[in-house]
Amino acid sequence: MKNKEQQGKGDGKGAGSYLNLFFAQLDLLNFFGHALVFGIGLLIGITLTFFVKNFSFINFQIQQFSLPSNTLKPPPFSPISSNISLPIPDIKTKNESHCFEGLVLDSGKKNTSSSPQKDNQTIPSSNSTLVTKVVNFTRIGLSEFLKSPMAMHDMSDEELLWKASMVPMIHKLPFKQTPKVAFMFLTKGPVLLAPLWERFFKGNEGLYSIYVHSYPSSNETVPKNSVFHGRNIPSKEVRWGENSMIEAERRLLANALLDFSNQRFVLLSESCIPLFNFSTIYTYLMNSTKTFVEAYDLPGEVGRGRYRTQMRPQIRLSQWRKGSQWFQIDRFLALQTVSDYHYFPVFLKYCNPNCYSDEHYLPTFVSIKFWKRNSNRTLTWVDWAKGGAHPSRYYRNDVNNEFLNKLRFGTSCDYNGHTTNICHLFARKFTTHALDRLLRFAPKLMQFN
Numbered sequence: 127m128k129n130k131e132q133q134g135k136g137d138g139k140g141a142g143s144y145l146n147l148f149f150a151q152l153d154l155l156n157f158f159g160h161a162l163v164f165g166i167g168l169l170i171g172i173t174l175t176f177f178v179k180n181f182s183f184i185n186f187q188i189q190q191f192s193l194p195s196n197t198l199k200p201p202p203f204s205p206i207s208s209n210i211s212l213p214i215p216d217i218k219t220k221n222e223s224h225c226f227e228g229l230v231l232d233s234g235k236k237n238t239s240s241s242p243q244k245d246n247q248t249i250p251s252s253n254s255t256l257v258t259k260v261v262n263f264t265r266i267g268l269s270e271f272l273k274s275p276m277a278m279h280d281m282s283d284e285e286l287l288w289k290a291s292m293v294p295m296i297h298k299l300p301f302k303q304t305p306k307v308a309f310m311f312l313t314k315g316p317v318l319l320a321p322l323w324e325r326f327f328k329g330n331e332g333l334y335s336i337y338v339h340s341y342p343s344s345n346e347t348v349p350k351n352s353v354f355h356g357r358n359i360p361s362k363e364v365r366w367g368e369n370s371m372i373e374a375e376r377r378l379l380a381n382a383l384l385d386f387s388n389q390r391f392v393l394l395s396e397s398c399i400p401l402f403n404f405s406t407i408y409t410y411l412m413n414s415t416k417t418f419v420e421a422y423d424l425p426g427e428v429g430r431g432r433y434r435t436q437m438r439p440q441i442r443l444s445q446w447r448k449g450s451q452w453f454q455i456d457r458f459l460a461l462q463t464v465s466d467y468h469y470f471p472v473f474l475k476y477c478n479p480n481c482y483s484d485e486h487y488l489p490t491f492v493s494i495k496f497w498k499r500n501s502n503r504t505l506t507w508v509d510w511a512k513g514g515a516h517p518s519r520y521y522r523n524d525v526n527n528e529f530l531n532k533l534r535f536g537t538s539c540d541y542n543g544h545t546t547n548i549c550h551l552f553a554r555k556f557t558t559h560a561l562d563r564l565l566r567f568a569p570k571l572m573q574f575n
Contacts, residue, residue, distance in 0.1 A: 268301055275384045277337060277357045283377060290380035291465040304332060305389035307411055308382035311338045312364070312374055313396040316346040317354055318558050322399060322565060325574050327353050330404045335388055339364075339378050369474050371451070371484040380464045383457070392454045397519075397555040398506065399564060401534045403573045407551045415542050416501040417459050420449030421489035432486060434476040441472055441490060449489035452506035452552070459496060466491060501540070507533050507550035519555045525563040527571055 281289065311317050317338065327334060336357040340346075341364070348355045359381045364370045375393060382388050390411040400407060423446070424430065433446045455463075469491050477483040492500050509518040539549035556564065568574065 272301070272386055274335065274387070277359050277381065279360060281360070283373070286380045287376065287464050290383040291461060293461060303387055305412060306333055306335050306385070306387045307390045307392060307408055308335045308337060308385070308388040309392050309394060310375075310378040310382060311336070311394050311396060311398075312371075312378065313338060313340045313344075314364075315340055315344040315396070316348065318396045319399060319556060319561055319564070320352065320354055321561065322568060324353055325565070325569055326400045326404055329575050330408070333404070333408055335382060335385055337378050337381050339374050367482045367484070368479055369477065369483050372470075372473065372487045375451070375484070375488075376464050376470075379460045383460055383464060389457050390454065391457070391460045392505075392552075393452050394506075394552060395452070395554055397557065398452070398552050399554070399556050399568070401507070401530070401551055401553055401572065402548075403575075406548075410505075410541075410548065410551060411454060413542070414501075417456055417492070417496070417499055418454040418501050418503060418505045419459075419488055419492045420453075420504040421447040421493045421497075421500065421502050422449060424448045432477075432481045434481065436476045437472050440469060441494070445490060445494050446486065447489035447493045448485055449502075450504040450506060450508065451484040451488070452504055452508075452554070453488060454505045454551075459492070459499070462495065463488070463491070469494070503539060503549070505549070505551045507553040508555070517555055519557055520560055521557055522559045522563055525556075525560045525567065527567055530567060530571055 279286075317323060327336075336353055338354060338358045339361045340358060342361050343363075359377065361374065361377070362370065364374045378393070379391060382391055392411070402410075429448050430443060430446055432448075433441075433443050435443075470487070473483045473487050477486065512518050533550060533553045535547045537549045538545055538547050540546075541548070
């Protein structure tokens with residue numbers, strides 16, 4: 127009995143030791159588990175710390191390089207112009223650049239002194255970059271845009287007409303403009319009476335523009351000191367009485383419209399002469415409240431007989447007009463003419479040879495759309511008294527003071543609501559044989575210069 131009790135006590139002690147051993151192993155396992163978790167956490171922490179440090183450094187570098195462009199990006203020039211009175215765009219002096227540079231540097235210094243706690247080590251280099259940009263900047267404004275373009279260019283007719291048709295919607299000009307008269311010569315070759323026109327234009331620079339549309343095959347050289355030098359526009363072959371004639375007129379108008387200063391447009395031939403001095407013609411054109419496109423309804427074969435029934439409904443017979451192709455118009459009508467894609471295509475399609483579109487297109491177009499603004503007469507004198515397809519020509523013996531005064535004051539007409547005897551400013555057809563007598567009589571009679 128005693129042995130059994132001892133045995134039972136021994137068994138109890140053995141079970142207890144086993145339990146203690148089990149719990150000891152469990153504690154050791156827990157310790158290793160916690161140590162493992164701690165190690166993994168520590169490794170993750172070190173990794174994250176390194177990554178964040180790297181990311182911050184990269185971000186700092188990005189900010190460092192992008193800081194000048196972001197924080198020192200030049201604002202629009204309106205705030206600067208509100209504090210600084212800028213000179214005329216095309217006059218830029220060294221003093222202006224230095225003043226501009228001083229303003230920017232002073233501004234940079236003020237910004238630096240106002241926040242000393244910030245790290246501004248990169249600011250000086252940024253300021254110097256900005257100063258360089260400002261110093262090298264030349265304000266163009268409208269000077270380049272308004273500069274008279276060269277007569278020769280490489281635009282196609284389609285491109286030219288599109289560009290010429292642009293119209294500013296704000297009518298009040300932000301600049302001073304001296305209006306000019308565009309003298310457009312439609313010729314076969316050079317301007318034959320150029321010496322007379324040279325005297326006419328002399329001393330009136332800045333008040334006129336010249337454009338010459340001659341045959342592409344014409345290779346006549348023009349002296350560099352001539353007002354006609356470099357004034358030929360890109361041209362195409364023109365055939366008398368065909369649609370190529372009105373295409374050439376539109377081409378001349380489009381080139382002249384590229385100069386915003388041109389406000390009056392005069393179409394001339396190589397055989398035209400002026401009947402008055404420049405100031406008289408300039409004043410007459412600029413002060414007129416009407417345009418000068420001859421337009422009248424003429425029954426018979428050379429009038430209504432040229433109308434084509436296929437032109438209906440755009441153009442009716444009752445709207446068909448005839449007139450001289452030598453016109454004098456304002457900028458508004460010139461823009462409308464180069465922009466016309468309603469009536470002009472009808473003439474191209476149906477007004478074929480024997481229709482003589484140059485005598486009908488503009489008179490018909492103006493009479494339909496702008497008859498209230500038109501005087502229905504031309505300022506170019508011509509003599510059709512002899513009949514035939516061409517007007518009279520004038521040679522050396524035809525030119526004298528009496529004849530020229532007849533052209534100048536021989537008729538009466540309406541001008542701005544008043545009757546006047548100055549009805550023609552130009553005349554044709556004068557040959558080169560008449561040039562020497564024109565040069566002898568015209569300057570004194572017409573008071574050139």
